[in-house]
Amino acid sequence: MSKRFYITTAIDYPNGSPHIGHAYEKMCADAIARFKRLDGFDVFFLSGTDEHGQKVQRNAEKQGITPKEFVDGLSAQFRAMGEAFDLSYDRFIRTTDEDHTHACQALWKRMEEKGDIYLSKYAGWYSVRDEAFYDEAETTLQPDGTRLGGQGTPVEWVEEETYFFRLSAYQDKLLALYDSGNFIAPQTRRNEVVSFVKGGLQDLSISRTTFDWGIPVPGNDKHVMYVWIDALTNYITGAGYPDLDGPRGKYWPADVHIIGKDITRFHAVYWPAFLMSAGVAVPKQVFGHGFVLFKGEKMSKSLGNVQDPFELVKRFGADQLRYFFMREIPFGQDGSFTEEAIINRVNADLANDLGNLAQRSLSMVNKNCDAKVPAKGALSDEDRALLDAAYALPAEARTAMGDYALHGVLNAIWKVVGDTNRYFAAQAPWALRKTDPQRMESVLWVTAEVLRVIGIMTQPFIPGAAPKLLDLLAVAEEKRLMAHAESSHALVPGVELPAPQGLFPRIVVEAGEGA
RNA sequence: GGCAGUGUAGCUCAGCUGGUUAGAGCGUGGCACUCAUAAUGCCAAGGUCGGUGGUUCGAGCCCACUCACUGCUACCA
Numbered sequence: 001m002s003k004r005f006y007i008t009t010a011i012d013y014p015n016g017s018p019h020i021g022h023a024y025e026k027m028c029a030d031a032i033a034r035f036k037r038l039d040g041f042d043v044f045f046l047s048g049t050d051e052h053g054q055k056v057q058r059n060a061e062k063q064g065i066t067p068k069e070f071v072d073g074l075s076a077q078f079r080a081m082g083e084a085f086d087l088s089y090d091r092f093i094r095t096t097d098e099d100h101t102h103a104c105q106a107l108w109k110r111m112e113e114k115g116d117i118y119l120s121k122y123a124g125w126y127s128v129r130d131e132a133f134y135d136e137a138e139t140t141l142q143p144d145g146t147r148l149g150g151q152g153t154p155v156e157w158v159e160e161e162t163y164f165f166r167l168s169a170y171q172d173k174l175l176a177l178y179d180s181g182n183f184i185a186p187q188t189r190r191n192e193v194v195s196f197v198k199g200g201l202q203d204l205s206i207s208r209t210t211f212d213w214g215i216p217v218p219g220n221d222k223h224v225m226y227v228w229i230d231a232l233t234n235y236i237t238g239a240g241y242p243d244l245d246g247p248r249g250k251y252w253p254a255d256v257h258i259i260g261k262d263i264t265r266f267h268a269v270y271w272p273a274f275l276m277s278a279g280v281a282v283p284k285q286v287f288g289h290g291f292v293l294f295k296g297e298k299m300s301k302s303l304g305n306v307q308d309p310f311e312l313v314k315r316f317g318a319d320q321l322r323y324f325f326m327r328e329i330p331f332g333q334d335g336s337f338t339e340e341a342i343i344n345r346v347n348a349d350l351a352n353d354l355g356n357l358a359q360r361s362l363s364m365v366n367k368n369c370d371a372k373v374p375a376k377g378a379l380s381d382e383d384r385a386l387l388d389a390a391y392a393l394p395a396e397a398r399t400a401m402g403d404y405a406l407h408g409v410l411n412a413i414w415k416v417v418g419d420t421n422r423y424f425a426a427q428a429p430w431a432l433r434k435t436d437p438q439r440m441e442s443v444l445w446v447t448a449e450v451l452r453v454i455g456i457m458t459q460p461f462i463p464g465a466a467p468k469l470l471d472l473l474a475v476a477e478e479k480r481l482m483a484h485a486e487s488s489h490a491l492v493p494g495v496e497l498p499a500p501q502g503l504f505p506r507i508v509v510e511a512g513e514g515a
Numbered sequence: 516g517g518c519a520g521u522g523u524a525g526c527u528c529a530g531c532u533g534g535u536u537a538g539a540g541c542g543u544g545g546c547a548c549u550c551a552u553a554a555u556g557c558c559a560a561g562g563u564c565g566g567u568g569g570u571u572c573g574a575g576c577c578c579a580c581u582c583a584c585u586g587c588u589a590c591c592a
Contacts, residue, residue: 013592055591122590133590167589191519192587199518205590227592263592270590328527334585341527341541348541352554360551367550411529414540425556430549506552 005041006251007033008235010259011050011093014074015059018081019299021260023309024292027322028331029258030087031406034460037088039398039482044251046238047082048093049075050231052224057213067213068096084313085322086463093234095215104225104233105218106242110278111165112218119220122162122205125155133158163207163223170273171201177272182285184268185403186332189261189288193268204228204270232271236280244280253281256404261288287404290334292325316507319462320346326406326461327414343507350462353417354454355504361424361447362472362500364440368433373448373474373495374441383446386423387487389416390453394482397457406461413457420450445493448473453485465503472500 009029012022026047033045051071060070071094079092093100111117124133125147134155140148147155174197177183184190207223208214214224233241239252259267264286272282291298299306312321324342327349329335365374379387393412400408424447432440455469459480470480474497479489 015592050592053592124590188520188586195518196587196589199588202589226590228590231592261586265587265589266592330528335527344541347552351552356552356554358551360554362551364550407528411540418540421555422557424550425548428548428550428556430551433550502552504552506554 003041004251005033005036005043006239006254007036007043007045008238008254008257009047010257010263011048011095011231011234012078013050013053013055014071014078015055017074018078018309020294020307020309020312021292021299022078023081023085023321024325025258025260025289026082026087027085028289028326028406030085030089031322031326031460032256032258032401032404034088034463035397035401035409038456038459038480039394043090044238044248045088045090046093046235047087047089048091048234049078049095050234051075051094051096052214052230053227054208054211054213057211060213071096081309084310084318086318088463091238093238095230095234097237099240100234100237101215103237103241104215104230107233107236107274107278107280108225108229109218110242110280111274114277114279116166116169116277117163117206118166119161120164121159122164123157123159126158127153127155161209161222162205162226163217164203165206165229165270165274165277167201167204167270167273170276171197173276174201174269174273177282178268183272183282184264185285185287189264189268189286193265196265197269201269228266228270229274232266232274235271235283236275241280254283256285256287257283258287258289258404261290264288287332289332290329292329293334293336295338296336316342316346317464319464320350320504320507323350323410323462327410329407331404331406343509346504347506349414349417350465350504351506353414353421354458355502357417357421357424357447358451358469358472358503359500361429361444361451362497364429364433365444365448365497366500368437369441369444371497371499373491373493373497374444375438375493376445376490377438377442379442379446382423382427383442386416386419386446386450389419390450391486393453393457394485397482409457410461413454416450417454420447420454423447445491449491452491456480456482456485468501469503472498474498 007029009026012018029045029047033043037043049071056071057067060067063070075094082089082092108117126133142148175194178190178194178197184193206226206229207217208226209222212224214226215230217223217225235254235257236252238248240246240248241252243249244252257267267286275282293299294305294307297303297305320342324337324345325335328337328341328345365371393416396412397409400412424443427443429440429443432443451469452473452475455466455473455475459466473491474495
């Protein structure tokens with residue numbers, strides 16, 4: 001009975017090309033998924049695109065193509081982004097996938113059987129221009145008798161037949177859920193949701209008749225399911241719902257939904273209520289991460305500062321961006337980036353600290369130890385202290401990962417990288433080469449062994465370079481799990497090593513290029 | 516307006532249930548070394564811990580007030 005771990009990201013709405021914010025969420029979730037695999041879990045990692053809705057339908061019409069053709073093109077871009085950032089999805093789900101329709105309709109029927117869905121009318125002040133309903137309090141009555149919405153656009157009274165979900169019946173159960181553990185993280189998001197739910201819940205409109213690009217409501221084709229039923233259900237579609245006894249059913253309930261903080265409510269209120277209604281287990285946790293800002297400002301089309309993830313990868317590299325964002329931004333908080341910050345961080349941590357450490361030590365091994373794992377002599381206190389720090393990493397990392405503190409994991413690892421550089425300088429193996437070659441070998445062995453542990457531990461974050469580092473140390477493919485990051489799997493002296501190669505080139509800013 | 520949160524070195528942040536000289540990384544200045552990707556190491560400067568007033572033998576950490584900033588306050592996602 002192996003340990004299982006099911007992690008999802010939000011599915012993206014493809015009404016435009018992906019931006020770096022989409023990539024950020026996915027790379028963080030990917031690092032978590034990879035970390036759990038590294039730690040011996042049977043992981044299922046789900047991401048995808050949310051493809052229905054009025055906006056897609058309209059955009060497709062504008063281009064004179066079908067909605068499906070429209071989303072096919074954009075969904076492909078999101079999938080390409082996954083490849084560009086080395087994302088290890090186990091499935092890339094699309095809400096236009098056949099099994100998803102089946103899952104949504106099954107969920108709907110269960111909720112209906114429970115008596116939680118009823119047909120009624122949704123009425124309110126609607127702004128055609130904003131495509132949004134406004135609360136009466138948000139509107140203002142003009143002298144000429146017309147009424148304007150929150151954005152200053154005209155609104156009209158609209159009544160539409162719609163199905164409602166009896167969300168109001170779930171207030172107490174939801175509050176009990178929030179009370180029982182850490183269903184919502186981080187804490188600040190939890191506070192917001194709790195206060196929202198305590199304020200009282202209204203029933204939720206869950207169908208539309210004004211467009212048809214969506215999943216039909218079972219038994220009433222005039223209606224399609226509205227956003228959240230359709231979108232959220234993807235998480236159980238991924239587990240094979242309604243057949244949770246099938247091959248993937250074992251993954252449900254999900255361990256964590258990684259989402260942007262802006263959609264916390266939908267995941268922490270509506271979603272568990274739907275599931276409770278349908279008699280399906282609720283996910284274990286919803287984690288709302290922060291936003292990535294560019295130079296401290298939100299990125300938007302109007303500001304013209306949207307950062308293209310593909311361009312960034314081309315310029316800096318996938319490992320570099322992954323490392324930067326996960327190290328620099330405490331996971332859960334907002335964070336800002338600039339090209340200069342990326343260059344500084346990448347050069348300092350990856351090129352200078354880790355890359356150069358590997359290079360300086362392994363090139364000595366190559367030249368002075370016959371290109372073999374050096375001989376390990378009696379260990380000094382300094383050797384012992386450094387090795388202990390390295391071997392302590394798995395436990396420290398697991399602790400930090402318990403709160404999905406990706407930055408904390410990297411912090412701990414790079415503390416050891418720093419320790420190793422200090423150790424290397426203090427032991428000065430280049431001097432020992434002349435005075436005490438045996439001791440030199442020991443120092444090089446300790447350094448290489450620590451690099452082995454670092455290589456193992458960094459795999460979730462820099463999945464391109466970490467395996468290369470392990471290759472340089474001739475670590476077998478099957479000995480690269482976290483369980484191997486201990487002394488019983490240490491490097492064996494005498495094993496042949498390949499010639500060292502640079503792991504991370506320094507990023508050089510060309511003259512005249514602003515950073 | 517209501518609720519919640521944040522404010523600690525130039526920058527980004529740690530600071531456990533209050534307890535000797537408030538920490539890290541980056542940046543800055545100086546020195547050392549030469550194995551290495553002009554990389555690394557050492558040393559140093561630098562903060563009245565937003566402000567005021569309390570509680571306490573003692574507060575960055577507790578209380579009150581105050582200033583600034585942020586988020587949430589339902590059906591665009």
